[in-house]
Amino acid sequence: MVNAVKVFKKTAPNGKLTVYLGRRDFVDNTNTTEPVDGIVVCDNDYLRGRKVYATVTVTYRFGREEDEVMGLHFSKEMQLASQQIYPSSDTPELTAVQDRLLKKLGANAYPFAVTLPANAPCSVQLHPGTEDAIKPLGVIYDLKVYVGDNADEKPHKRNSVNLAVRKVQYCPAGGNRRQPSTLVSKGFTLSPGKLNMEVNLDKDVYYHGETIIPNISVTNGSKKSVKNIKCSVVQHIEVTMTNSHITREVAGVESKEGCPITPGTTLNKTFNLNPLATTNKNRYGIALDGKLQDTDANLASSTIVGEGKNPNDALGIIVSYSVRVRLNCGALGGELMADLPFKLTHPITDSVAAPVKSETKEGEDIVFEDFARLRRGMSVDNN
Incomplete structure (x- = not known):
């Protein structure tokens, strides 16, 4: 053969x-x-x-x-x-x-x-x-x-x-070793206690086509209630030629499951997010890997600089990604937001x-x- x-x-x-x-x-x-x-x-x-x-x-x-x-x-x-x-x-x-x-x-x-x-x-x-x-x-x-x-x-x-x-x-060798995590809190005027949220990912580097599964833990020590949760993957684009910054949501889901999160209660929840170019075909400004032929390109990979190099020296269009979680506490309570960066790239x-x-x-x-x-x-x- x-x-x-x-x-x-x-x-x-x-x-x-x-x-x-x-x-x-x-x-x-x-x-x-x-x-x-x-x-x-x-x-x-x-x-x-x-x-x-x-x-x-x-x-x-x-x-x-x-x-x-x-x-x-x-x-x-x-x-x-x-x-x-x-x-x-x-x-x-x-x-x-x-x-x-x-x-x-x-x-x-x-x-x-x-x-x-x-x-x-x-x-x-x-x-x-x-x-x-x-x-x-x-x-x-x-x-x-x-x-x-x-x-x-x-x-x-x-x-x-x-x-x-x-x-x-x-992706350079040695990736996926770090488990990203962030913890944010919000206090309320004229109201005691704080609303706390922790967001975790199981790894730092994801490959194109993989499902991203953030784990969210909410502890409500305040007197406000959480109405709903929105979790999304955000693409951050920096065009160095014009010194302009663009953010685009490339995957997202909103949920009221487990809500409202009333005072004194906790909630642990996971979301499944699939950032794909095929689901963002009609969105202006989405960054894609340079397209060749008539095939569909994937989302642009994260810009990665070598060890010991200054990230500010990167040229062209710099791309990064983060998981963004928003807790909606109503019109008066506002919202609590967390951004957790990760890398999206090709496997070596x-x-x-x-x-x-x-x-x-x-x-x-x-x-x-x-x-x-x-x-x-x-x-x-x-x-």
Whole structure:
């Protein structure tokens, strides 16, 4: 039985340059980031002494393109890395896919690996609330491979290839050891005693798709009664380009079970919360992992900085999550609120934990997917 390995392929409009990628996601494990690697096939007769370059650019789009008037721009593009990939004196360490592609594609195939800076932001897309938006909002990465006489030459569309890639973050090793907990209290004017609430989670790191189960303990030592309880997962978004902060509720449930909590009584209760992108499709401003192809993206992962690094140095769009619990004590009593932070991310995989070495497995074949056929209608790849 043959196992197929998917490889993404895109060819320049003139047909003289083709780029192959074994993956479109490049992982940041908080210590290092995987290089953007692949294979380029170029027609030597077409080059005539010219060189092949690869660049990785990041675009911060923090406003809609249709709102840009009178020279006002809501985007900023920066080139993060650039290198000459043919001819090249440096031969990168080959991955298994690169090794197999070199054997399959022949003498005009050349490997490349572009290294991203350590502080490069993660791919995050802000949901526009509709699928009709022309340009996605957020942090978007592009790999461009082009032919030119020098690195400063402006590439022409006919002899260049643009491919959308993502920088994603996985949970670092050693997560899930801490059990988050918070205790809050509220006193009332002209009324003795306090209302106390403790919120606990069984772990600090949750993976996309997991159910979050906060445990809530309420002790009512006041003279007021608790009418109902609302428990939700809140996504906190900080856009560093505009220094703006956004909060969005991505899952929530309200309950009167066990209520009212009368003076002198206690209540222990758990909630099941499932924060998913599919249940927030029509909500404007929800942060998603940078979206590729026509598949649904998941909610944006929590921004995690490496040990010993300053969280304030994080760039782009910073995402965090918390469980928010509100106790409603009526119109006169107000409410008691607790926020308990946690992390939502991808689990680290074996291929991320240990780099893939160059090896060929028998009984496997390569299936090429052309970028031009991956998407319908407008595409960030069709540049």
